[in-house]
């Protein structure tokens with residue numbers, strides 16, 4: 049059984065989360081699904097944030113070796129330390145088979161010690177960051193690097209484009225890490241002992257399967273545990289109670305011991321057992337009493353870059369770049385479709401606002417599924433646009449939301465416990481409203497398509513293909 053000579057901090061953190069997970073990532077790699085485009089987008093965003101953080105030290109020297117080249121990175125780091133380089137990016141260290149790279153290390157001639165800066169693309173320090181940076185500092189100090197302090201640099205939500213001077217907040221975690229230091233060696237001993245075993249360790253499934261990160265072996269382990277495709281884990285709003293049920297062996301939705309459920313959870317169970325759609329037409333009619341024609345069924349697609357790029361936006365602020373509006377003037381009329389898709393690097397908001405106001409003119413109701421998302425974007429655009437502030441604010445008063453109506457008065461077995469539009473629309477309106485098989489099949493795919501459309505490197509054929517795909521997804525009724 050082949051054990052790698054060095055285990056990266058990323059892999060070791062898998063062991064922190066679950067011993068079975070690190071064992072399988074080494075010995076059963078074939079069970080690990082490939083990185084999804086969504087996950088890759090998160091990695092890419094992390095790299096962009098890392099590169100932005102390094103700008104604070106323009107004279108820093110990068111250990112310019114790929115992530116997989118452990119020995120090249122270690123050799124280059126040793127050379128830079130020997131040359132007394134003052135600021136090093138991605139310096140690599142190893143100790144007793146553990147390997148880590150530091151985002152930024154800065155030498156102080158006064159104290160003859162190093163400050164370590166770890167860049168995180170989150171907007172606060174999370175507990176798992178302390179584990180991660182604690183392990184890194186442990187490897188670095190044991191490798192012989194004298195450390196003065198350790199800081200986490202995370203994104204500052206108070207920062208506004210174009211002034212990115214305050215993009216990062218630095219949090220000194222040296223003291224917090226001191227308290228964790230003693231627990232690191234025993235944890236690593238357990239990890240190394242486990243991975244040398246002849247067989248995969250028995251670890252039960254639990255909250256650790258999804259926290260702090262979703263484990264790639266979920267499908268494998270959950271299948272082994274015979275969790276049905278539709279189970280108590282699919283009950284809406286079940287939260288941590290699902291683990292109490294699992295501990296009692298209650299898994300299926302027709303288990304007679306299933307008790308103390310909310311009305312919505314009860315409905316899911318009843319439909320599962322009866323196989324009959326639940327629909328309360330009286331309740332629906334009453335809830336829709338206030339809806340007024342012309343109805344505008346509205347949906348936004350938004351981009352929320354970690355590094356803000358549009359005027360007065362903050363890290364991760366959602367900025368609409370596309371909308372789709374289906375307009376229904378009266379019960380007798382046909383639906384009319386209006387839309388806007390931004391296709392260049394400029395700020396999407398000025399042109400989108402004009403199109404949106406044109407599409408939503410009149411006094412009827414604006415229908416948006418989970419409308420708080422749309423109303424929040426409208427109020428942000430009202431803040432941004434002095435010229436159209438009043439008109440945008442008046443749109444906010446016209447919103448109605450079908451989501452609570454579905455939650456309270458409709459349930460179909462096709463929802464599979466979820467009231468997301470992705471489940472609800474095809475179940476009620478048929479497969480023609482499914483996004484399956486489309487090039488742009490969800491919100492994050494729409495974001496990736498947008499990034500590619502506006503990138504200067506994208507050739508015109510590809511750009512046109514993405515524009516067509518984004519628009520054809522928008523034609524579907526997505527409220």
Ligand code: SF4
Nearest residue numbers: 066069257263266269
């Ligand atoms: S799915 Fe859960 S139990 Fe299985 S390896 Fe991952 S974390 Fe461990």
